[in-house]
Amino acid sequence: MSQPSGAVDRLLVDESGRRPRADARRNLERLVEAARIAVAEVGVGVSAHAIAHRAGVGVGTFYRRVPSLQVLLETVLDEILDEIANVADRAAEDPDPWHGFRVFAAAYVRLRAESCGVSDALGGACGDALAQRLADLREHIRRLVERAQAAGAMRADIVWQDVPFLLAAAATGERTLGIQASDQQWERNLRIILDGLRPTRLPEASPAS
Structure with missing residues (x-):
């Protein structure tokens, strides 16, 4: 920050x-x-x-x-969202589209996991005050997803709109079913989600026995 x-x-x-x-x-x-x-x-x-x-x-x-x-809350949140937009800009310039997307995804999920207010704002709790920021962030995610797909680094059977929901899901709550999340639970969640976003490949045929 x-x-x-x-x-x-x-x-x-x-x-x-x-x-x-x-x-x-x-x-x-x-x-x-x-x-x-x-x-x-x-x-x-x-x-x-x-x-x-x-x-x-x-x-x-x-x-x-x-x-x-x-005004104070909106100004603070606007500045935080500007920081994550800057991460997205740098990710879009990464020569490796998948690496750029992963860097952005980690920063985005970390922010959601560590800030209740950012999660509130991304969920629309601030109404129209941050509407342009959210629109810009949607565009950043769309470009990063489509860039990774064009490079063959991300599976093609998803639409970019799937990705914000997947990233939001990685930022888990502190407890579920009586199980306490570790401090880095979001990182484990994100790794599983990123693995699922990679292109699927058929396994090689086993040699005949």
Whole structure:
């Protein structure tokens, strides 16, 4: 994850055009970092009070530094989704289409597994606020899938729309049927899914006995 400076700069809007005070920027930096952590742990339902408490500031400071809780959460999530889009851009330039897809898939599933808020956002919990980000991400996945298929590295009997569901399934919950998932359960899930996406080949005929 990158440092929250991008989100801070987007939120530091001073209509007078004056440079914000150093303490104002420090408070906003703390709020943005606290929001990233809280969104990851709790999801988009986190409260302003919880973020302010985590940042070590009062709720009054929270609302002086950010326009609203919704704007803060959307800005933080937009920045995180921009980071995964950058991974997709680099993956599309990988000379090995399958390797590029695997790198993207691992980053995408890790993010879903480690951030409740990202999973919420990818599921549409933020409504239209991040609609363009989600549309861009769909296009990234389509291009990566079709590029891998064109290279013969991914089975051709799936459509790209299958892949987001498969990757979402890899980001498992903490428990199922009373079984506790390991910290790296998502990696095991992803390896199985990636194996299933490879082209199928008929086994070689066994020599006659």
